[in-house]
Amino acid sequence: MKSAVIQLPGLNRDRDMIAALTKVSGRSPVTVWQTETEIPDVDLIVLPGGFSYGDYLRCGAIAARMPVMKAVAEKAAKGVMVIGVCNGFQILLESGLLPGALMRNASLKFVCREVKLQVANANTAFTRSYAPGQIIRCPVAHHDGNYFTDSKTLERIEGEGQVVFRYVEGTNPNGSINDIAAIVNRGGNVLGIMPHPENLIESAHGGTDGRLLFESVLGKAA
Amino acid sequence: MTIPNTIRITEELVAAHGLKPDEYQRILDLIGREPTFTELGIFSAMWNEHCSYKSSKKWLRTLPTSGPRVIQGPGENAGVVDIGDGQAVVFKMESHNHPSYIEPYQGAATGVGGILRDVFTMGARPIAAMNALRFGAPEHEKTRHLVAGVVAGIGGYGNSFGVPTVGGEVNFDARYNGNCLVNAFAAGLARTDAIFYSKAEGVGLPVVYLGAKTGRDGVGGATMASAEFDADIDEKRPTVQVGDPFTEKCLLEACLELMETGAVIAIQDMGAAGLTCSAVEMGAKGNLGIELDLDKVPVREERMTAYEMMLSESQERMLMVLRPEKEHQAEAIFRKWGLDFAIVGKTTDDRRFRVLHQGEEVANLPIRELGDEAPEYDRPWVAPETRPALDPAGLPPTDIADALLKLLDSPDLSSRRWVWEQYDTLILGNSLQIPGGDAGVVRVEDHPTKALAFSSDVTPRYCEADPYEGGKQAVAECWRNLTATGAEPLAATDNLNFGNPERPDIMGQFVRAIEGVGEACRVLGFPIVSGNVSLYNETLGEPIPPTPTIAGVGLIPDWSYMARIAFPEEGQAVLLAGAPENWGEHLGQSAYLREVHGKAEGTSPPVDLAHEKRVGDFVRGLIRAGKVTAAHDCSDGGLAVALAEMSVAGGMGAHIDSPPGNPSTAFFGEDQGRYVLTCKVDDVDELLDAARAADLSLFTIGTTGGSELKLGDARAISVTEIEEAHEGWFPHFMQD
Numbered sequence: 001m002k003s004a005v006i007q008l009p010g011l012n013r014d015r016d017m018i019a020a021l022t023k024v025s026g027r028s029p030v031t032v033w034q035t036e037t038e039i040p041d042v043d044l045i046v047l048p049g050g051f052s053y054g055d056y057l058r059c060g061a062i063a064a065r066m067p068v069m070k071a072v073a074e075k076a077a078k079g080v081m082v083i084g085v086c087n088g089f090q091i092l093l094e095s096g097l098l099p100g101a102l103m104r105n106a107s108l109k110f111v112c113r114e115v116k117l118q119v120a121n122a123n124t125a126f127t128r129s130y131a132p133g134q135i136i137r138c139p140v141a142h143h144d145g146n147y148f149t150d151s152k153t154l155e156r157i158e159g160e161g162q163v164v165f166r167y168v169e170g171t172n173p174n175g176s177i178n179d180i181a182a183i184v185n186r187g188g189n190v191l192g193i194m195p196h197p198e199n200l201i202e203s204a205h206g207g208t209d210g211r212l213l214f215e216s217v218l219g220k221a222a
Numbered sequence: 223m224t225i226p227n228t229i230r231i232t233e234e235l236v237a238a239h240g241l242k243p244d245e246y247q248r249i250l251d252l253i254g255r256e257p258t259f260t261e262l263g264i265f266s267a268m269w270n271e272h273c274s275y276k277s278s279k280k281w282l283r284t285l286p287t288s289g290p291r292v293i294q295g296p297g298e299n300a301g302v303v304d305i306g307d308g309q310a311v312v313f314k315m316e317s318h319n320h321p322s323y324i325e326p327y328q329g330a331a332t333g334v335g336g337i338l339r340d341v342f343t344m345g346a347r348p349i350a351a352m353n354a355l356r357f358g359a360p361e362h363e364k365t366r367h368l369v370a371g372v373v374a375g376i377g378g379y380g381n382s383f384g385v386p387t388v389g390g391e392v393n394f395d396a397r398y399n400g401n402c403l404v405n406a407f408a409a410g411l412a413r414t415d416a417i418f419y420s421k422a423e424g425v426g427l428p429v430v431y432l433g434a435k436t437g438r439d440g441v442g443g444a445t446m447a448s449a450e451f452d453a454d455i456d457e458k459r460p461t462v463q464v465g466d467p468f469t470e471k472c473l474l475e476a477c478l479e480l481m482e483t484g485a486v487i488a489i490q491d492m493g494a495a496g497l498t499c500s501a502v503e504m505g506a507k508g509n510l511g512i513e514l515d516l517d518k519v520p521v522r523e524e525r526m527t528a529y530e531m532m533l534s535e536s537q538e539r540m541l542m543v544l545r546p547e548k549e550h551q552a553e554a555i556f557r558k559w560g561l562d563f564a565i566v567g568k569t570t571d572d573r574r575f576r577v578l579h580q581g582e583e584v585a586n587l588p589i590r591e592l593g594d595e596a597p598e599y600d601r602p603w604v605a606p607e608t609r610p611a612l613d614p615a616g617l618p619p620t621d622i623a624d625a626l627l628k629l630l631d632s633p634d635l636s637s638r639r640w641v642w643e644q645y646d647t648l649i650l651g652n653s654l655q656i657p658g659g660d661a662g663v664v665r666v667e668d669h670p671t672k673a674l675a676f677s678s679d680v681t682p683r684y685c686e687a688d689p690y691e692g693g694k695q696a697v698a699e700c701w702r703n704l705t706a707t708g709a710e711p712l713a714a715t716d717n718l719n720f721g722n723p724e725r726p727d728i729m730g731q732f733v734r735a736i737e738g739v740g741e742a743c744r745v746l747g748f749p750i751v752s753g754n755v756s757l758y759n760e761t762l763g764e765p766i767p768p769t770p771t772i773a774g775v776g777l778i779p780d781w782s783y784m785a786r787i788a789f790p791e792e793g794q795a796v797l798l799a800g801a802p803e804n805w806g807e808h809l810g811q812s813a814y815l816r817e818v819h820g821k822a823e824g825t826s827p828p829v830d831l832a833h834e835k836r837v838g839d840f841v842r843g844l845i846r847a848g849k850v851t852a853a854h855d856c857s858d859g860g861l862a863v864a865l866a867e868m869s870v871a872g873g874m875g876a877h878i879d880s881p882p883g884n885p886s887t888a889f890f891g892e893d894q895g896r897y898v899l900t901c902k903v904d905d906v907d908e909l910l911d912a913a914r915a916a917d918l919s920l921f922t923i924g925t926t927g928g929s930e931l932k933l934g935d936a937r938a939i940s941v942t943e944i945e946e947a948h949e950g951w952f953p954h955f956m957q958d
Contacts, residue, residue: 009475009559010468012384016651051382054468107958110377112646141381141646199648204665204781 001218003029003044006072008063011050011087013196020198021046024214034066044081044217045072047088049141049196059102059144060090069095081125081217082190086142089182089192098185098192099157100149105142106175112141116168117181117195121161124184126191129212129219136209138165138195140173145194147176147183157183165193191217227528227584229259239266245597252591260528260577260584264592267495267533268502271757274596277723278755281736289749291712293414299340299491300410301751302417303713305777309666310417311674312346313409315354315717315773317756321462322404326371331379331465333406335537338383339491342474343540345418345481346410349650350664351380352389353406354678354717354771355641358399360633360955365394368402369641370956375465376406377644382467383474386653387645388662389676391771394633395683400761405717405754407678407773411666418481420490420500422508422543422569427487429501429512429567432556433473433539435522436497439463440535469538472559477540479555485548492539498532500541501567502575505589511570512589516579520562528579543569603729609687612810612824614887622862622885622936625818627947629859629890630866632817636951640958658871659787660706660855663778673781675709678773681858684826686767687811689731691826693738693770698829698894700774701746702855705838706897708784708845709776714743716753716772721765723757731768732757739770745831746838748774785845785853789872792927794851795906796876798861799897799913799920800837804883806860806891813858814890827892834895840916841897849905856896862889862933864898869931870945878924880934889933900926 003021005014014031021029021044029046032039039045052063063069069091076082076097084092092098105111114137122132130136149157154177157163165182172179174194182193197210229235236246239262249257249265257265271277287295293310294302300314318333334351341348353376358365369392380387385408440463480486488508490500497514505512516531526534544552549565556563570576575592577585629635638657647656654673655663661677679699685692697714704711716739721728743750759766778784798805809815810824844850852872856864869875881888901909906922913920930938 009472010382012382012471013649016649019651050384051468051471054382054466056468109374110381110644110646112381112648113643139648141648143381196648199651204654205651 001025001027002042003046004032004039004042005029005046005048006068007031008034008052008066010052010054011048013049013086016198017046017048020201020214023201024211025218032068034068037067037071039071039075044083045075047084047091049086049088052087052091060087060094063091064094073097076190079187079189084192085196085198086194089194090144092190092192097190098183099153100147102144103146103148104144105146105173110143111173113173114139115171115173115195117165118168120163120166123161124164124188126184126213126217127164129216135168137200137207138197138210139199140195142194145174145176147180149177154178160186162186164191227258227260227582231256231262240270241266245269248597252595253587258584260532261587263529263533264498264585264587267498268592269596272494273499275755276597277599277601277757279598280600281733284736285740285750286743287749287751289713289747292749292751293417295751296753298419299343301713301715302344303751303775304414307669308414310412310414311409311775312341312344312412313407313715313775314340314752315405315407315715315771316754317717317719318404318406319401319719319756319759322372323402325462326368327375327378328462328464330372330375330404332463332537333404334376334379335465335467335470336493337406337408338385338470341408341410342477343418343489343491344412345416346412347478348385348408348410349652350409350662350676351385351387351407352662352676352678352773353387353404354391356393356395356398356403356682356769358394358402359396360394362396362399366956372404373641373644379465379467381646383471384649386647386649386664387642388647388653388664389657389678391678392638392641393682395767397767400764401759401766403719403766403769405771407715409676409775416481418486418489420488420504420507422488422504422510424487425510425569425571427569428544428546428549428565429514429569430542430544431519431562431564431566432542433561434466434469434536435520435562436531436534437522437536438526438530438534441530441533463535463537465537472561473538473540476556476559476561480552483548483551485545485552486542487545488543490541492541494535496534496536496539502589502592504541504543505575506593509573511572511574511576512567513570513576514567514578516577518564518566520564528577528584532577601723601729602726603733604726606689606730606734609825614809614884617819620818620886622889622933623939625814625890626862626866627939629813629817629863630944631947631951633951635813635859635863637948638952639949640952640956654781654784655707655786660703661709663707663781663784665781671780671782673778673784675704675707675776675778677703678771679703680769680771682767682769683811683822685735685769688826689734689768690738691828692768693735694742694829694831695826695894696770696772697739697742697746697748698831698834699857700772701748702838704774704776705842706785706853706855707778708842709778710842711746711748711774711776713749713751714772714774716750716770718753719756719759719766719769719771721760728765735768735770739772742829742831746835783846783848785850787854787868787871788852789868789874789876789900789926790851792874793903794900794926795903795922796878796924796926797899797901797909797920798923799841799899799918800895801919801921802893805881805888806893807887808891808893809887812860812890812892814860827894829894836916837895837897837918840913840918841899844909849909850899850901852900854898856898860890860892861898866931866944866948868898869941870948873941874926875928875930875941876924876926877928877932878934885934
């Protein structure tokens with residue numbers, strides 16, 4: 001099982017992600033710098049969280065136009081697994097690899113706290129180790145996590161099971177539509193998730209609820 | 223077209239630079255001629271209070287700054303302390319008070335940026351941040367605006383940079399109405415064999431400018447920070463710098479990458495007084511001269527004068543002396559991160575600080591004298607008046623349960639969740655304890671068991687009533703908070719915030735507080751390894767209360783034996799360590815007295831440092847032996863508030879016995895050197911024996927469990943009600 005972590009200036013949860021992938025898979029991921037036009041042969045590509053290009057212009061907008069993102073899109077088209085967490089999710093949206101947009105939190109404030117997520121679709125490559133409807137703990141840390149899309153797209157992604165995690169009622173930290181916390185593309189190989197499962201994978205984190213996400217995807221590709 | 227440097231130096235111009243007539247005379251004597259306009263700016267930058275410590279130096283020298291683990295004490299960008307295994311923790315706290323009052327978001331943000339830069343300049347990757355904030359009365363018209371802006375600014379910078387904020391303080395007091403305090407702390411991890419210093423070495427070597435471009439922002443900032451505020455404060459807004467955390471994050475990665483290559487001889491960040499201070503510091507420390515060519519400085523504005531470039535406080539910049547053979551490698555790293563890299567000068571052997579601009583020499587000054595010959599004052603001071611002790615018997619009786627709820631719902635004792643949920647407390651994946659406990663704890667990456675604890679403390683109302691005892695208490699509380707997690711307190715950084723030192727009463731507060739801080743540090747073996755002094759915290763003659771913030775670092779050898787504050791399990795014993803027979807007796811200057819009785823009377827609680835040390839060492843020993851299941855120090859609000867916090871954190875109540883004496887003093891007294899502990903019932907006798915053997919007091923005072931907290935004969939309060947009181951005040955105040 002081989003993985004790659006994309007690095008862009010301003011991303012800052014790359015270290016967390018590299019540690020999580022190494023701990024779960026037993027292998028260090030390769031890192032790929034923004035100017036690379038080719039990504040090595042891997043089973044999983046991860047866009048970690050942070051503030052690529054300072055979130056200037058619009059979260060993820062500048063990063064989505066870097067050379068490496070063309071390579072990510074090519075790999076995704078070939079069925080390689082891709083995860084974008086937080087700013088990585090925003091970059092996937094700006095790249096057009098996932099539908100919708102992430103707006104400023106309804107509170108207009110950055111929020112870092114633990115929330116509860118419900119597995120909305122346990123039948124994906126990223127969630128198959130969870131039970132259907134399972135409620136898990138997971139931290140969030142973001143300023144722009146308020147997911148939104150037009151009603152037609154919303155109907156489609158809801159209808160086709162593309163919503164994979166929802167904030168449990170009363171814990172939605174950002175006002176996202178239908179409490180959406182994570183979605184997959186139609187092909188089921190590209191995941192965008194706002195919370196940070198990589199920060200809840202070992203006892204030092206106070207829980208391991210995020211670990212099963214990585215076990216799901218790493219297990220399948222292994 | 224050249225920009226002139228020939229402005230006539232008048233008395234008014236000298237005064238506008240914050241220089242007194244005798245200080246200007248000193249300049250004339252030193253250089254034997256009238257300074258140029260740029261030179262006057264340079265002197266003003268180097269000789270202001272903020273950069274020269276001219277009023278405080280004499281007293282700072284009395285602080286203990288060394289110890290077996292101290293690698294670098296005060297005088298560098300940050301202090302360095304050995305934590306074993308070839309690793310060191312690098313840390314410092316610094317104020318950004320004046321800028322934060324003028325422009326709260328950018329003032330606080332650049333305060334965080336500055337302290338992070340101090341840490342990574344030394345080769346350390348930042349792993350934790352804290353902040354100590356003091357605002358005016360909640361009902362004051364500016365307070366809410368300042369709280370919102372400062373908190374957003376700290377989060378905006380720290381979150382984007384990518385450092386977890388794991389601790390801090392927030393206080394409200396009308397005495398900060400015109401002058402809030404923003405003290406920012408950062409700590410980083412480095413290898414002991416790869417610490418970088420600011421001392422330049424070698425003649426004729428390139429001086430390299432790194433990072434962001436120079437603009438006009440912050441020109442004269444350090445001089446502004448060395449004066450009192452007057453009614454025209456809004457006009458000072460242009461002296462506040464603007465932060466760019468994205469550039470800082472890139473600068474961090476580029477600097478650490480460059481340091482790995484062995485190219486760096488000396489490095490200094492550009493903080494207060496920017497290019498001037500950093501260049502002078504590197505040259506003076508190395509006993510060398512520095513020549514700068516301002517035409518090579520990357521600028522983002524046109525037609526900047528030499529004066530403006532030398533005094534700009536644009537953020538995210540560094541100055542470095544480089545090994546010439548590594549120049550291309552170094553430049554490639556900075557280009558990769560999209561940062562400026564320019565050779566702007568060289569080291570010389572003549573100990574002169576020479577500045578060239580458009581072919582003209584605009585400054586030529588003796589470099590060592592700029593720093594070393596700065597004026598130093600032994601300012602007159604008067605000892606603060608001692609206050610009469612409070613007689614608790616004179617207070618009307620109160621309902622203990624109602625008083626507790628009132629305290630928990632008060633500005634100073636309510637939960638700070640509203641604040642710290644705007645900070646990323648989890649990034650880097652090593653946070654073991656986030657705000658809400660006694661100390662923030664972060665595990666040491668790549669080590670199986672080690673962790674570092676961080677706490678920031680001071681109780682300004684104690685310092686106001688008795689600066690000496692208050693200074694002692696600030697150190698003791700910090701030491702105690704670290705101890706309560708099981709950490710061995712290693713060293714501390716001090717951020718001394720006071721009013722105008724030219725007033726003998728204020729100078730007296732400063733002197734006595736430093737004496738108290740020094741005494742506590744000596745007895746507790748807790749040296750001060752870095753720090754910052756912020757004076758002139760006054761508006762229209764109204765000074766702040768003396769506020770010597772102490773931020774400390776502790777080492778936990780094995781975090782699987784770490785204590786938290788939460789009641790862990792039903793049916794465990796609750797114990798009180800280090801208390802007098804009647805559990806507590808000192809109500810003078812207590813939160814209870816202020817919130818419930820509306821009085822600010824009496825003396826500060828005295829700190830018996832020898833007792834503090836013995837109790838702390840005892841408690842730490844129990845934690846490390848795995849005998850204690852929870853620990854929490856008693857501080858503001860006394861025993862009752864400590865128990866309430868343990869209940870809320872654990873989601874369970876406790877039944878506490880009736881105290882032997884007056885319930886108000888037992889539950890709300892703020893006697894120092896006390897800890898609340900829990901343990902398994904089977905271990906109680908062993909713990910009591912151990913305390914007896916150590917000649918320390920340890921009382922069993924109750925049992926955990928149930929959904930209510932019952933304090934002696936008072937009515938039981940549900941944990942839900944306690945939590946609502948505790949969590950309610952801040953969001954309500956901020957109108958969320």
